[in-house]
Amino acid sequence: MFINGEWIIPTDENSFWSYDPATGKRIAKVVDGGAQDAEKAIASATEAFPIWSQTTAYRRAEILKDAQGTVMERAGEMANLMSREQGKPLKAALNEVRYAADFLGWFSEEAKRNYGCTIPSARADQRFMTVKAAVGVVAAITPWNYPVSMITRKIAPALAAGCTVVLKPAEATPLCAIAMFEAMSDAGVPKGVINLVTAQDPAPIGEVFVNDPRVSKITFTGSTRVGRYLASAAGQTMKRISLELGGHAPFIVFPDADPVHAAKGAGLVKFLNTGQACISPNRMFVHESIYQPFIETLSERTQKLKAGSGLEQGVSIGPLVNEAAVEKVEAQVKDAISQGAAVVCGGHRLTEEAFTNGSFFAPTVLSNVTPEMEIYREETFGPVAAVIPFSDKDDIFAMANDTHYGLAAYVYTKSLSRSYEAMEKLRFGIIGINDINPTSAAAPFGGLNDSGLGREGGIEGLEEYLETKTVGLSLV
Ligand code: ADP
Numbered sequence: 331m332f333i334n335g336e337w338i339i340p341t342d343e344n345s346f347w348s349y350d351p352a353t354g355k356r357i358a359k360v361v362d363g364g365a366q367d368a369e370k371a372i373a374s375a376t377e378a379f380p381i382w383s384q385t386t387a388y389r390r391a392e393i394l395k396d397a398q399g400t401v402m403e404r405a406g407e408m409a410n411l412m413s414r415e416q417g418k419p420l421k422a423a424l425n426e427v428r429y430a431a432d433f434l435g436w437f438s439e440e441a442k443r444n445y446g447c448t449i450p451s452a453r454a455d456q457r458f459m460t461v462k463a464a465v466g467v468v469a470a471i472t473p474w475n476y477p478v479s480m481i482t483r484k485i486a487p488a489l490a491a492g493c494t495v496v497l498k499p500a501e502a503t504p505l506c507a508i509a510m511f512e513a514m515s516d517a518g519v520p521k522g523v524i525n526l527v528t529a530q531d532p533a534p535i536g537e538v539f540v541n542d543p544r545v546s547k548i549t550f551t552g553s554t555r556v557g558r559y560l561a562s563a564a565g566q567t568m569k570r571i572s573l574e575l576g577g578h579a580p581f582i583v584f585p586d587a588d589p590v591h592a593a594k595g596a597g598l599v600k601f602l603n604t605g606q607a608c609i610s611p612n613r614m615f616v617h618e619s620i621y622q623p624f625i626e627t628l629s630e631r632t633q634k635l636k637a638g639s640g641l642e643q644g645v646s647i648g649p650l651v652n653e654a655a656v657e658k659v660e661a662q663v664k665d666a667i668s669q670g671a672a673v674v675c676g677g678h679r680l681t682e683e684a685f686t687n688g689s690f691f692a693p694t695v696l697s698n699v700t701p702e703m704e705i706y707r708e709e710t711f712g713p714v715a716a717v718i719p720f721s722d723k724d725d726i727f728a729m730a731n732d733t734h735y736g737l738a739a740y741v742y743t744k745s746l747s748r749s750y751e752a753m754e755k756l757r758f759g760i761i762g763i764n765d766i767n768p769t770s771a772a773a774p775f776g777g778l779n780d781s782g783l784g785r786e787g788g789i790e791g792l793e794e795y796l797e798t799k800t801v802g803l804s805l806v
Contacts, residue, residue: 350688397518408509609760621719628717677696
């Protein structure tokens with residue numbers, strides 16, 4: 331843990347292990363923090379806030395820029411650690427470290443563009459203006475699937491705005507969080523401005539975060555279930571809230587699209603991070619006229635994907651985070667098969683010798699998925715592509731919108747009119763049109779409905795950490 335600029339080292343009495351999900355082997359011990367540690371960390375962030383929030387935006391920007399440099403210098407070792415602790419292939423881990431560094435870079439620049447405005451008044455002797463103020467102490471909770479970029483996506487804008495932070499990372503990936511905090515602290519983030527509380531049991535920490543009056547804002551990325559709890563509990567003390575929750579992305583392939591190109595894109599985005607992403611496509615709607623070539627290309631490419639430890643050469647399917655994740659994926663696949671879905675490839679756990687101690691599921695393509703199946707409604711978070719044919723008679727946008735989530739949606743079409751229609755009719759926060767990577771530190775990321783509240787990244791990402799004060803001034 332890192333509180334008030336000091337590292338707290340794990341002891342035998344007060345620690346838990348971080349594991350490699352590909353082998354089930356222990357990697358290192360981490361401090362098992364509790365409610366009292368969360369309180370100490372909040373005290374430290376509270377003490378640091380007046381000085382940090384009054385530090386010039388230019389100085390804050392410099393420190394963030396230096397942190398970006400330090401993270402990039404350590405990209406290789408951070409990616410290696412991430413592959414071991416989280417399981418993603420090394421190349422994907424390197425991409426994530428770059429993405430994490432991008433947030434530090436982007437918000438170091440935005441720190442200097444924290445503009446207010448002047449507003450005309452109806453009274454001749456009056457002037458209006460707005461000034462922006464840092465929200466205060468921020469409590470952040472991050473997930474394991476993107477274990478470093480989700481940290482900087484919260485900390486970089488918070489620090490740019492002048493806030494101080496207490497962060498609790500996911501219990502599955504505390505080492506990645508420690509590496510990121512080391513980089514930021516070594517780059518010169520002052521004592522108390524960022525604090526890290528690692529814990530095996532998140533509940534007591536969460537409880538302190540939502541109840542402590544010194545915390546002004548909660549920012550959370552994770553499941554809708556936990557997000558709902560945090561938001562409602564934090565309502566008692568009226569904290570600001572940002573939530574980036576689950577998704578159930580539709581991926582629509584219109585008849586004018588090239589089915590081979592679309593299937594290649596579908597395979598790339600579906601199996602990224604072994605399907606453990608909130609923007610992973612969960613329902614692939616493919617027009618019946620191009621259904622066959624789409625399925626053929628997708629399954630051909632899926633069968634070529636090699637599973638294994640992220641550190642092995644040529645691996646693109648890493649382990650799932652744990653056994654419970656494998657069970658969930660397996661249950662969804664079994665349910666779909668029992669209701670008539672066809673397994674085009676995969677469809678089972680990987681149990682051969684190399685996989686026995688890890689949590690692996692074969693990359694899978696399911697055809698003829700229907701609305702009655704669990705996979706059509708529930709987030710899979712695993713390597714299963716669920717494909718659904720549609721015809722001209724279907725209202726495809728209504729079908730795509732038929733979910734309580736609203737994070738990402740993907741569309742393949744060559745028609746400009748269709749693209750506009752998709753943009754306007756799809757009720758999702760992020761829409762990729764012939765684009766499987768509609769994300770960037772410079773672009774807002776977030777969802778509608780059960781996918782959450784607020785946006786991260788982009789100009790909007792800074793606003794989440796700012797209050798607007800209106801000043802009315804009477805001339806005398
Ligand atoms: P997942 O099921 O994908 O692991 P979670 O929402 O359980 O998603 O986890 C995301 C983050 O939320 C993790 O850091 C986890 O420790 C944290 N978390 C889970 N339960 C709570 C809770 N009751 N209070 C605070 N944080 C929690």
